[in-house]
Amino acid sequence: MRTKITLKHIAKELGVSISTVSKALKNSEEIGRETKEKVQAFAKLYNYRPNNVAISLKNKRTKNIGVIIPDIVHYFFTTVFRGIEQYANKQGYNVIVCVSDESFDKEVINMEMLANGSVDGFIMSLSAETQKKNDFNHLKEITDQGIPLVLFDRVTNEIECDKVLINDKEAALFAVNKFIENGRKKIALITTEDYFSVSKAREAGYREALSASNIQVDESLIMKLPFMEVDKDALKAFFTNNRLDAVLCVNEIFAIHGMNLVQKKGVKVPEDIAFIGFTDGILSKYANPGLTSIAQHGEKMGEVAAKMLIEKIEDEKEDEEVTYRTEIIETTLIERGSTIN
Amino acid sequence: MRTKITLKHIAKELGVSISTVSKALKNSEEIGRETKEKVQAFAKLYNYRPNNVAISLKNKRTKNIGVIIPDIVHYFFTTVFRGIEQYANKQGYNVIVCVSDESFDKEVINMEMLANGSVDGFIMSLSAETQKKNDFNHLKEITDQGIPLVLFDRVTNEIECDKVLINDKEAALFAVNKFIENGRKKIALITTEDYFSVSKAREAGYREALSASNIQVDESLIMKLPFMEVDKDALKAFFTNNRLDAVLCVNEIFAIHGMNLVQKKGVKVPEDIAFIGFTDGILSKYANPGLTSIAQHGEKMGEVAAKMLIEKIEDEKEDEEVTYRTEIIETTLIERGSTIN
DNA sequence: AAAAGCTACGCAAACGGTTTCGTGTTAATA
């Protein structure tokens, strides 16, 4: 078992000092040609690589970024992560992922764990519980220490930092307008409890679209499902109690459930009822009929978030006060069989 | 902007030495009661946390584990990652994820990047390209250096290390037997090129099941699709050219594609043709009809892999020679509408 | 031949901790 070789080993073996070895490997002008060659040859032979941890300590830079997301087994977050990882890697950064599991405590613990020097900055999306509690002290701690933070998708106004969002409201508005253009009138919204920043925005878009077309918003057509658990009976009741033309859902799962439900009753999609969901994930693509959905371009979001973060990390001007940006990623409506034939 | 406080700061502020502070915070017997209280109070007040990087350097332990997977936007890998992350976190480890993107070069680069002290061990699943090239020198490097490595799912016999697998062959055999029990005879297999360890094992199970029931294996019923790109036309041709009873697919996507294709032609699932896929993912659950599939219990796999890795990492007996295990995670057949009504 | 200038290298501090060992002070013992 060859153990990792260090500068010290090389120095001892070659009878020179550690600093000479270090400089020789960096091709420093200070070191003579022969010595450099000797050292470099030896280093290559024994496959010397500098120890990342030591370098991190020296530079006070880990070249790691921390990503804290509520869930990883979830198409949207996965794609965002993909974007982050790709961009970060290109810039020589590694990514440490922690899953908060929608739990406030886990979110806090994970942040604290990573904040003690393990990462140079954070990219995160708030857990459901955090949004419900409205407690952001852990984020405040981080930013107060000058550690860069980028929030995406599930954000809060309480914290000043860079943010990446989609145009939730406009996307919902656009989708509802699409329904209206096609002559649909009884348009429902299936959403989550509204402590979610995104759900709130989407609902606003829904309402605005209806109002703009002089359609009275019927509160009974807005269904709020508890987060992450689809109450099938409630959903069934919702569909039997209401004669609907169209349904906008804040995620894929709600939409697929809805489609399966009505189709089982012989209602035709899209002839009798149309569906649009948020998140253009794998389910939308393979559903039958395909689900028209609002693509959030998670990979792009991740890339932008990573870029913003790394810029902040590598920006040296710690003296001047920092400014924060909010980037909006435009959504795209991907039309499939659930709205058109 | 409060900057991170160090032992040195506390020491200077309190007029004691750094070592005294360090010991006081560890509640060492060596330090007097008063001093300890003073130091601890001060540390708490200023929210002192030891710098992880410094500790890593001292201990030669990072408490990080590296996970290298071919793809993250992929249900199975995501669930495995979930299992790894959960277990690792419970044990105080963080997880650095690198995506090889099915590329040999990226796999190598990622490994080398992390191997220089950034992680204490690796969990990985081989990229497609690596399996095709059959080049495992980068893994050899790692194990030669005594860095623990656990391979899962896509493994190789060329490397001696811990492994976590599913009983691919038996699962395929079981599934095919299921078809046969139901009176199906013309049973097809849709798989990938066979440089994949898993595909090979599944094909073996398929063949064995048929042979055991004295059904001649019809080579034309075995379709090998190039990896990751479903050739729709080839698939369509396959289904029109063969009158099939049942199809076993090595993944969800192939199965869903198949189902959608035959259903579009008016063929009834499961009456005329039954489908079983590997990976009990989100698609299987929401397909119409639901896809019967072989659950690989990714989360369990991840947990087991993480456990094996951390045991190796924390096992001090570096003098004795190490032994390697291969753990098999049993699969479960989840029956849905694609095989039964 | 003395002064100056290079060349090529080593020393030591620094990053932020942990830990072993030594030591000054006081209190207990002979």
Next chain:
DNA sequence: TATTAACACGAAACCGTTTGCGTAGCTTTT
């Protein structure tokens, strides 16, 4: 009163690098 033990703390080494600065030894200049 001299000896010793206990106590409470500090100095220093160490983990692996980087880097500013000092300097020995040689060459060049005048």
